[in-house]
Amino acid sequence: MEFLLLVGGAVIIWYVIKTMATSSKQQVQENNRLSPDNEIQVTMTTSQRVVANSTRDDDDDLATFSISYGYEEEKSTNKTPGKWVKSGESITIKGLSFTGGNIYFGGKLSSLDGYGTEASLVDDSLKIENKPSTFEDESLGYWPKFISLTPEGRGAFLCWLSSDRSDPDTPLGYVFIYFYGIERRITFDSIKQSVDDSEFKALFEEVLRLKDIYGSSRSFSNYSIRLLEIMCLLRPHVVSYPDFEKTNQRDSLLFKYQLATAVNEEKPISAELALRWIRFYPDNNLKKPARRCDYEFSQMFKRLYSKKYGNGIVVKPNKTRLKIEYFPASPSLRGITLPQQDLPDPSNLKGPVNKLIAIADECTAELDAYSRYLAKPDASRTDIEAVLLLPDELSDLGNTPGLGEFKKWADDAILTKKGLVDVEEFWTYTKLPLPFKINKKEADLIQNLAQKAGYGIAPDTRYHHAKTSADGKLVLFPEGHGKYFEPSKAYSEMGMVLRLGAMVATIDSHVDQAESNLLTQLIDHDTNLSPTEKQSLHAYLVWRLNTPSNITGLKARLETLGKTEKAAVSRILVGVAMADGKIDPEEIKQLEKLYALLGLDKALVTGDIHGMSSSKGGLRPSSSPSETTSSAPTSFQLDESILAIHESETKDVQSMLGEIFVEDEPTSESDDSTTGSTNTEEESGIDKQHYALFERLIRKDKWTREEVEALCRDSGLMVSGALETINDWSFDKVDAAVLEEDGEAIYVDQEIVEEIEG
Numbered sequence: 001m002e003f004l005l006l007v008g009g010a011v012i013i014w015y016v017i018k019t020m021a022t023s024s025k026q027q028v029q030e031n032n033r034l035s036p037d038n039e040i041q042v043t044m045t046t047s048q049r050v051v052a053n054s055t056r057d058d059d060d061d062l063a064t065f066s067i068s069y070g071y072e073e074e075k076s077t078n079k080t081p082g083k084w085v086k087s088g089e090s091i092t093i094k095g096l097s098f099t100g101g102n103i104y105f106g107g108k109l110s111s112l113d114g115y116g117t118e119a120s121l122v123d124d125s126l127k128i129e130n131k132p133s134t135f136e137d138e139s140l141g142y143w144p145k146f147i148s149l150t151p152e153g154r155g156a157f158l159c160w161l162s163s164d165r166s167d168p169d170t171p172l173g174y175v176f177i178y179f180y181g182i183e184r185r186i187t188f189d190s191i192k193q194s195v196d197d198s199e200f201k202a203l204f205e206e207v208l209r210l211k212d213i214y215g216s217s218r219s220f221s222n223y224s225i226r227l228l229e230i231m232c233l234l235r236p237h238v239v240s241y242p243d244f245e246k247t248n249q250r251d252s253l254l255f256k257y258q259l260a261t262a263v264n265e266e267k268p269i270s271a272e273l274a275l276r277w278i279r280f281y282p283d284n285n286l287k288k289p290a291r292r293c294d295y296e297f298s299q300m301f302k303r304l305y306s307k308k309y310g311n312g313i314v315v316k317p318n319k320t321r322l323k324i325e326y327f328p329a330s331p332s333l334r335g336i337t338l339p340q341q342d343l344p345d346p347s348n349l350k351g352p353v354n355k356l357i358a359i360a361d362e363c364t365a366e367l368d369a370y371s372r373y374l375a376k377p378d379a380s381r382t383d384i385e386a387v388l389l390l391p392d393e394l395s396d397l398g399n400t401p402g403l404g405e406f407k408k409w410a411d412d413a414i415l416t417k418k419g420l421v422d423v424e425e426f427w428t429y430t431k432l433p434l435p436f437k438i439n440k441k442e443a444d445l446i447q448n449l450a451q452k453a454g455y456g457i458a459p460d461t462r463y464h465h466a467k468t469s470a471d472g473k474l475v476l477f478p479e480g481h482g483k484y485f486e487p488s489k490a491y492s493e494m495g496m497v498l499r500l501g502a503m504v505a506t507i508d509s510h511v512d513q514a515e516s517n518l519l520t521q522l523i524d525h526d527t528n529l530s531p532t533e534k535q536s537l538h539a540y541l542v543w544r545l546n547t548p549s550n551i552t553g554l555k556a557r558l559e560t561l562g563k564t565e566k567a568a569v570s571r572i573l574v575g576v577a578m579a580d581g582k583i584d585p586e587e588i589k590q591l592e593k594l595y596a597l598l599g600l601d602k603a604l605v606t607g608d609i610h611g612m613s614s615s616k617g618g619l620r621p622s623s624s625p626s627e628t629t630s631s632a633p634t635s636f637q638l639d640e641s642i643l644a645i646h647e648s649e650t651k652d653v654q655s656m657l658g659e660i661f662v663e664d665e666p667t668s669e670s671d672d673s674t675t676g677s678t679n680t681e682e683e684s685g686i687d688k689q690h691y692a693l694f695e696r697l698i699r700k701d702k703w704t705r706e707e708v709e710a711l712c713r714d715s716g717l718m719v720s721g722a723l724e725t726i727n728d729w730s731f732d733k734v735d736a737a738v739l740e741e742d743g744e745a746i747y748v749d750q751e752i753v754e755e756i757e758g
Contacts (some may be wrong), residue, residue, distance in 0.1 A: 014743045028253035073116055073147045078107020078125035082118060084185060087202060093124045096162050102206060103161065103181050104382055111332035112188060119145040119332040120181035122158075133160035133170045140173035143331040166213050175214050180330035182207060187326070187333065190234065197238045204231050204239040215427045223329040229254040230326055253324050255280050260322045260343040268312030269352070271302035278356045280347070287364040291640040296370065296394055301391050308359065315352050317344040366391040372736045384430050388448045392483060395452060405429065407453050410476050418542050419476040426474055435470055443467050446474070456480030458539035463487050464495060473546050477539040481532060490528035494537055497522060500569065501576040502544035507590040511545050515576060519545075565597045574608045583609055686729040690713050694726050697739070698753045730756060 034176040085091055087101035097367050107125055114473045117123075128151055135156040146154065157174045160167065165178070182203055189195050195203075205223050215221040228241050232254050241254065255276050262269060269277070275298055275682075278284060290297040305312070321344040329336075346352070370389040371377055380384065387403060406429040413421045423446075430449060435442050443461050450457040458475040459466040463485070468474055489551045498519055505515040523529065523537045573594055588609070592602035686694070693715050697703065705719070712719050722747070723739050730738040734755040740747045 002092065008056045014018055070632065071465050073145070074109050074126050076117070076123050076125055076147065078123050080106045080108065082106035082109025082121050082179075084189065086199060087206075090508055093158060094128050094130075095121070096158060098158075100161060100165060102185075102203065103178065104184070112184070113332060113334045116332075117145070117147045118180075118184065119143070119147075119330050120177050120184065122146055122161075126337055128158065129155045131155040131159060132305070133157075133163065133167055133174065134174065140171055144173040144177055145331065146175070146177055159338050166209075168213055168216075169479040172214060172217055175210065175220065176329060177587070179207075179210065179220075179223070179227075180332065183328055184333060186227060186231055186234070187328065197235065200235055204228065207231075226253065226326060227329075233257055233324075251281050251282070252276075253326070256322060256324060256345065256347050257343075259347055260345055261313045263317050263346045264341075264343050266314060266317070268310075268314050270312050271305045274305050274312065274356055275301050277347070277353065278360050281353050281356075282348070284353065284357055284360075286360065289364040289367040290360065292371045292374060293367050296367060296390070297360075297363055300366065300391060301359060304359050304362060305356070313352055313355065315346050315349065318346050319347060320348075350699070353520060372734075376731055377739060384449060385432075385445075388445070388452050390452075403453055406449070410450075410453065410455055414476055414478060419539060420542055421474050421476060423468055423470055423472050423474055427470075429634075438467055438470055438472075450476060451480055451657060452480070454480065456536060458536065458543045460536075463491075463536065464540050468543075473543060475539040475543045479535070483538060485532060488533065489531070490526060491533045491537065493522060494526060494529065494533075495540060497572060498537060498541050498544055500572050502541065502595075503549045504573050504576040504587070504591070505545060506549055507577075507587055514581060516541075516545060518576060554610050566600055569598055570595060570600060570604070570608060571612075574605070574612055578609065578612060613645060686725070689717060690722060690725050693722055694729075694738075697726075697746075698748055698750070701748050701750060703748070705741075705744045705746060708746050 083106055085098075085101045085103050085105050088099060089101050090097060090099050091105060092098070104118055104121045105124075106121065107123050109121045110116075111118055114221070124147065126147065132154045133156050135152055137150055137153055139153045139442045146157065150155065157177060158173075160174050161178065185195060186203060187201075190200060207228055211221060211224040211228075215224065228239075230253065231239050232241050246450070255505050259269075259273060259277065262273060278301070279286070286470070287298075322340075322343040324340070370391075373383075373386050373389055374381065381387075409429070410419075413419055423438070424434055426446065430445060438446075440461070447457055447460055456477045456479065458464060458477070459468060460481065463481065501515075501519045501522070503745065505511050505519065519541055520538065523534050523541065526534075529537070572752050573591060576593060577583060588605060589610075591605045595602045596604055685691075693711060696711055697708070708723075709719050712722050715722075723741065727737040727739055730736060730752060734752060736749070736752050737755065738749050738752040740749065
């Protein structure tokens with residue numbers, strides 16, 4: 001029982017000590033308040049360290065504790081007043097030469113809090129032992145001071161000072177002691193105007209340099225950013241920190257001042273300032289796409305904001321006044337005030353921020369697919385697939401080297417080959433293996449790549465109702481269809497006419513120039529077509545004339561036509577066949593087959609040819625396919641009866657013809673199209689063991705690593721390999737990882753689970 005009482009008493013005493021230490025720290029934070037006057041108070045407070053010493057009384061076996069505050073500082077015999085050593089000024093300490101400056105040097109320089117010696121003061125009268133800068137011991141605590149370091153610690157600090165001060169392996173405490181001196185120079189000396197602008201700027205650049213080297217420490221990064229912001233506020237005409245918006249500090253001093261100034265002057269909130277507001281607002285957390293795609297999110301947010309609000313929203317000044325508090329890193333600083341205007345503090349206003357959150361949510365939704373792609377192993381922003389996933393508002397950001405090469409190639413094809421290219425050559429710019437078949441997924445990729453680069457493609461499955469093959473052709477044309485292209489009825493009808501015409505023109509595997517001219521003029525003379533529609537149809541015609549005809553599925557559809565509709569189709573076929581001024585026996589034979597397909601008597605072909613040739617003033621049948629087109633009329637006159645098709649036929653005929661010549665699409669296609677010449681790489685999914693583990697894991701949102709290890713042991717799996725396998729499968733399914741490791745915890749993304757399970 002006595003033993004339990006002693007242990008219990010020790011626990012209580014330990015709790016009291018801990019509580020006092022916590023209260024001390026809270027008091028430090030509480031002391032960092034602004035004065036009620038209209039000044040920014042940069043409050044510097046001393047650190048207080050609780051030291052608990054225990055002794056044992058042999059008489060009563062009770063432990064007693066004595067509590068003291070402060071540092072144990074070595075007595076200094078140096079009476080020389082401490083002075084600031086500028087960069088470039090040479091001093092010697094214990095035989096070592098120092099030219100880097102930016103330190104206080106001497107024997108007497110009190111802390112501004114009134115307790116002890118300035119933490120950064122380098123006193124060469126103290127005991128110093130040579131040690132490498134990587135040395136550290138227990139004297140290098142949370143709030144280190146040069147005077148309270150051991151002789152070995154002082155030697156290590158001086159070793160670092162004598163170097164270029166850039167070794168990332170240097171214990172951070174030494175860097176902080178150096179930083180304390182710069183902090184005092186800025187927040188105390190510079191306010192007294194004892195620091196000129198050139199030195200002020202040099203110190204600003206030195207803090208930036210230190211942040212770049214040692215900023216991996218969150219503590220040092222935060223303190224250095226705070227000092228940089230204070231420097232910008234003190235002398236905005238000398239220094240500026242354009243990258244401060246990229247920091248994660250929610251209570252940015254510089255942001256609050258800039259926002260307060262804009263609101264006080266009743267100026268519109270610029271897109272840049274609005275973006276900072278959404279980043280720094282304490283009650284808003286940006287979603288994963290905004291964090292992962294920081295640059296793209298920033299660009300899109302500013303563009304959408306400007307599009308919606310022009311020069312920006314105007315926020316009415318509020319009653320809450322701006323208070324900027326500076327909490328120093330140094331334990332020696334406090335009680336510094338800065339002149340300040342009386343400004344409002346709108347940073348926490350919910351009304352305007354809700355408008356900004358709505359824009360931010362729109363941006364993250366648009367960037368979601370792009371963000372997921374970048375989460376894949378080895379994914380890069382320069383990948384064509386990544387570029388194609390960028391929202392249209394960011395299309396100019398997709399000007400990657402690969403896209404630039406594609407544009408150069410496309411422009412050359414349009415200039416020299418009317419845009420006609422091989423699918424295989426086009427596909428090389430996707431950086432992916434050539435697929436075995438062009439299914440919907442592959443067709444979409446082709447169309448998106450062309451559109452992203454600023455071109456149109458034929459055939460475009462959305463408008464031409466046809467698709468190419470892996471060994472087929474494509475036709476590129478400049479500018480493309482545009483984001484809001486909607487094909488007209490005339491466009492659809494002309495597409496049907498061109499398909500029919502191309503079927504006839506390619507009967508003998510040779511397209512006569514006159515036949516091509518007729519079909520081209522059909523497009524040019526149709527006043528119901530827009531310039532974009534004509535450009536698209538010209539590309540479609542080139543593709544049709546260079547692609548084998550396909551009549552699959554036509555017979556069944558043609559059988560549903562009435563006599564009037566069939567007659568309209570036959571007139572088009574004969575008109576195109578006669579365009580070159582002659583009819584070859586092979587063309588007559590093919591026309592007879594097409595008539596039979598239409599359900600018409602093939603004997604009508606001769607009569608239709610004669611009737612149409614009479615209206616043209618005669619037509620000479622060719623006895624040999626070898627005869628050239630030189631026998632054709634030298635001045636070809638476009639058949640007005642063909643041009644008038646759209647107006648002479650009934651609406652029922654037009655709509656029926658439009659429906660007939662839409663190619664059949666497969667009723668279902670596998671999204672897992674092959675990526676080579678065989679199907680050997682096609683993935684079947686995930687094995688039973690890993691799927692069973694997946695089903696067990698999704699029962700809750702968070703697991704400890706020990707729990708997952710137990711599950712894996714039951715399944716005969718290794719943890720790391722199992723998680724990687726499940727995530728790889730998840731990427732294949734929905735382009736995102738379903739499991740995320742964070743230290744000893746493993747999280748399950750339930751939104752991804754829902755997508756996987758469909």
